[in-house]
Amino acid sequence: MIALSDFLIISAALFCIGLYMIVSKRNAIQILIGIELMLNAGILNLVAFGMYDRVDNSGQIFALFAIVLAAATTAVALAIILNVYRRYKTIDPGKINAMGE
């Protein structure tokens, strides 16, 4: 059986890679991928702690909830990105500096 701290180290590394992508990228889709990486790091933590709960399965059930939340986030974020592209012809968040009409 793998120790708990090994999973936590991998999760921390994935979280930091996601953070780096969010801060440094100039493309809304790549920023979205960074957010997904951070969410996956959180799910890995939930699953790793869920190993110690055979009766209630709270870790695994909340990991399932987090996966569903990630799907909802992605759908809405992609609809927003497509709308922004239609209006500004770019998806660089640094160049979008006007609101509405």
Added chain:
Amino acid sequence: MNIVKILFYIMACVAIGSALYTAYTKNLVRSVFMFFVTLFALAGLYVIALADFVAVTQVVIYVGGILVLILFAFMLSGKQSLDAATRQKSKIINLGNLPALLLAGLFFIVMFNALNNNVEPAWVKAAVQSGKVIKPGTVLIGNIGVNLMTKYLLPFEAISVLLMIALVGSAHLSRKEQEA
């Protein structure tokens, strides 16, 4: 060194390596497809953490749903997003990325230290002593289903309402604008 440990280290190296390449590359398509590899390696890690049902759900929803959605949006937003991605400077150490690298590195150091100070919380030790740890070979899917419908019914309903709201909202956002 048993085979589970070897598999665990292989999966971990694949996950972190492909995530690093996703962050490093300037090519958007390559980034999306390396993210695909990361998601598969993470599903493998879930299996090693004895959560097979979560692993299967990860493959179905992430790889089958979210990734296809990202590719779809990328193809609709066309050539200009590709150009924007490739116009960045292609040096490894470039001064614009230094603050982001610093932030991520320092964050990792903080989390690593917090992990070294207190590895196992008290309830984990109690669970190990009272035998509540999941053993390899036990089938937990029935237990998960029963718990989902009894103990965690309220979050389940909340998440289903939220999913419907997100669906309606994204359909509303992406319709054609006619009468504003």
